[in-house]
Amino acid sequence: MDPIIWSRIQFAVTAAYHWLFVPLTLGLALVMAVMETLYLVKKDEFWKKATKFWMKLFAVNFAVGIATGIILEFEFGTNWSNYSWMVGDMFGAPLAIEGILAFFMEATFFAVMFFGWEKVSPRFHLASTWLTGIGATISAYWILVANGWMQNPVGTTFNPDTVRSEMASVAAFWEVVSNPVAVSKFCHSVTSGWVTGGIFVVGVSAWYLLKNRHVEFARKSLLIGAIVGLVGSGAVMLSGDSSGVHAAEFQPMKLAAAEGLMDGGRGAAFTIVPGIKIPKMLSILATHKADGFVPGINDILNGYIGDDGIRVPSVAEKMEAGRNALDALAVYRSLRDTDPVLADASRQMLEENVQYMGYGHLSAPEDVVPPVGVVFWAFRLMIGLGMLVALVLLLALIAVWKDKLGSWKWLLWAAIVCIPLAYICGQCGWIVAEVGRQPWTIQGLLPVNVAISSLSAGQVMTTFFIFLAVFALFLTIEIRILLRAIGKGPDVEPSEA
């Protein structure tokens, strides 16, 4: 029993569980805000009742999903204490801002939105609905700043005295905040939430249409859901493109694994499935140039000349530099109080090699290769399901315009089926992002086997199974309440619906 494996499984399951709630929160928040805006603009009571119905489903999802991310922070301290100490200075700031500013903003306006219909003015209520969604979105930004830093650790300096990655200045903080990896991950994640929210509304509305219940409510909701979902789909594609470029630049091994690309080169082809390729497409996606160089797994292991003409060292060379950094760190820490001259020399050696420090912990160059099969197929599943959901959303929009919703029953069933598929798509995206960056907790600086606490597998298994039992119960409760609320339907009069 390996505590590293169990800790990783626990973290992965907790994060995946958390991500069941976040996308629907982000997506439904936008749908509700659009509907309530229509209510105020059109002065049509129908939109108020429609907003209230979707708000009810939003509230159930919010109530069960709230604070599920906190477990991840518990796990940092218990299972990943070396990592937590090393990143405490950098990681603490965005997570604190998330908790203090964004989460409280979200929670405060959620309360006004949910309980304040008859207690505050319609305009203030509308503002609260928008601010709930904006708060959730800002919250996501700060979390992804922290995650983006792990993928591309910018703006920090390793301090050998404290053994921490520290932000030395306000400028460094802004470098962390504007990390291009964080920005593209934020755009990709939030807009994928709009797709999930959109297809959820379309799918639930489709069920009412199939049952011939609340038909007018379902038609109008389906239209809003399809528009929100389609806008999200377009933005997901754009931000996905920039994620690909950033992966090529900062995490080429992740891209090579996602493509199953053993030997790279110029004008690299994109593999749709094994055996079917689009010539030059990978180079276009990764570098925006048809003959751009994309390194494969073997190129990264053996070293290569990048598109900019700069030689990227082999993993063996990086391992040697990493061992030099770790040796220098040990010497510096043992001599800093007794031999300042030698300590200074060691510190200088550490600074020269610190960017590869994590490689010093690896036992073989192949350790830097993530599980290729998992990343390869998760990537394909994500793209395939994402395109399928976008197609169904587009067809739903066409069906509304052409008044075909009554006759295109297959589309209504497809919309219902697409609800779980959108969730699987989102989970696959995170598998690509997180499994694809193994073995690193912090890219190039700290592998998982060093980030872990000193604990037994039994300790992790205890917390893992408690978490699994408690949160499986909460998830069951949520699904039951959601299904009951959907079964009861919106509180609209027959003449309105």
Added chain:
Amino acid sequence: MTWGRPLVWLIILKLFILFAVLRVFFFKPEMSGMTPEQKSELVGERITNTK
């Protein structure tokens, strides 16, 4: 809204389980109670010894 009260209780129950049970009895930070200097020493030792 009649849904409000059960949802509030659901949130309170969950926060209780999270902070009063899981956090207190199961998720104890490994380095709680240590000074920053002690933490630096421990992590520095672990990092330089894991090669």
